[in-house]
Amino acid sequence: MNAPPAPPPSYPLDRSLPPDVLIGGNTVWSRYRQFPVFSGPWLRGRTVLFASVIAVFAAVTAFGVGFSARDYGVGVLSGLHLLAAFTLMATAGPALATWVRYRRWPAVKERRGVVLAVLVGIGVSFVADFWASSYVEQVVEAAYRSNDQPLPAIAEEVPMAERAVALTINLAFLVVVYGLFGGGLALRAYFSEQRRWLDNHHAQEVAQLREAKQHSDLRLGVLQAQVEPHFLFNTLASVRALVRQDPAQAEATLDALVDHLRSTIPQLRDDGDGLVHSTLGQQLDICASYLELMRLRMGGRLSYAIEADEGLRARPYPPLLLITLVENAIKHGIEPKPGPGRVVVRALEDADHLNVTVVDDGVGLQPGLGSGVGLANVREQLLERYGGRAALHMRSTPGQGVEAEIRLPLEAPETTVEPDGARA
């Protein structure tokens, strides 16, 4: 009738719970609480802990009884009984409940079974305790008699009121001992565990979805930024116009387009890994193929140079940064300027920074306000990846072009991507 709409995903009993689900369980002796309540590891850990405490208590009792009855045999006997009875009391319910949990019944049935198991455990241990106590009493009494010792005074005549109070305290004590000791607290943890686990499970699902979305947004962003549709269509327009007028030039432009797409598109494939971990060499290649294409399209008005030591090409370098600067140089520097223009991309390394500059001799920056997102994205990416350790600087002399510089901190060498066959 009130079956849950979907069976809640279950989790393994023999493995520890995710950290977010835990309450306590950080100390050595409470480590068993890192496992699901009423699971094998949990029961073992709890039994060891409880039995150790009870054993200390039993040892003290054994010594006390042995000393007062002047018979350490009797003391040990009552101590052992106490150990057995209390351990049974502490573990009978939880052990039964653990047995129930491993049946892996549906949620509602399991809950009922667990509660019943704990109650049965309490009943069993009550009987066992009663039997053990009366047995120990008899033995101790016999020991006293054989020593001709007077029995410890047991007040025979106690006023009714005091008896009622004593009885109540006794009863409350029993409830507390059996309830808490015998699995009451564990029962409470058991009921909240499922909820905590589900909450955690949902939170994780949401986080995973969010991450997946971010990842695909990033891929889409890179695709759009690297192969800007405007640029692609414009290049196709160029090729279309050239096919009849100058087939050789059309071929050269198509080849340059193919090179450019080859240098950008592989990054989008390999699981998006290339988006996050690319090298300076790859990024410079993208800039070079873009500039070559623009040079062809602009009819030789554009010239360019890429200057970087071969050794620097293997350095890790985030995608999108350089091509954004190069596109800006073309779009806002060279294109609006009549006559020839030049773009130079230069990579240099000093003691602790990798500096790449993109210099153009276009129209330069006009003082004023800008709302362009491209450069804002570059800054954002730098901040996200390097905190305050990376910087983007843009300087310009109006009419003489712009110098844009990205300064990256040198990464730890192990993150450097070695080119194939670099190892001997």
Next chain:
Amino acid sequence: MTSSGLVAIVAEDEAPQRAALLSMLADAWPELESVTACDDGVAALQAVAELRPAVAFLDIRMPGVSGLDVARAVVAAGGLVVFTTAYDEYAIRAFEAGAVDYLLKPVQPVHLARAVGRLRERLATRDDGDLQARVDELEAALRPRGDRQVRWISASVGDSVRMIGIDEVLYFQAQDKYVRVVTGEAEAVIRTPLKDLLAGLDPDTFWQVHRGVVVRVAAIDRVRKDELGKWHLCLRGRGESLPVSGAFLHRFRGM
């Protein structure tokens, strides 16, 4: 109709595309008396002034003067405009809304023929509407997208210009006809009035605290009153203090 007397211009900075458009246009519209090709915006403006063309095919992005500026001149001289563009969804939306005609690159003969058909119709009826207003609308739509949020400030430092990301700026302070832009490490000046600047700033990030001072909220350390009863504001980790006027004091209540 022997000589139509119709003069057209084609402005396109890429030579092959220019030549292709010219040859396609010759096929699609043989009645045109002359078609003048221009390789940048400056040449196009000159051609408009000299020829007063009835029709202009204009690339939007061109060296020198943008296609929009050329369009303004064409419309002022009583001509019609067709823009050519590769891909720009914002622009296309603006074209469609403003009924300024456009062609998508690569230009294909069918599309050109259709555009020519529309031009002929409009030339015949002279049903122009307010073309100047349409170009204005278009320009507004093509201006850096949407929000007008200031992300960059190109400010002068000596005789060069430096681009400063808005998130670097600690405060702006008006001084004579300039506004000082102060960051953690440097300062520069712009001529943009503080009022215009404020319009593009996030009101939760930057507060105006004085007629001439706009400050980054996160950089404010404390506000104090001096012996003369005037309020000042101290910035986190910096020596200078900035004036706060009474009219803006309410922002600090309950801070």
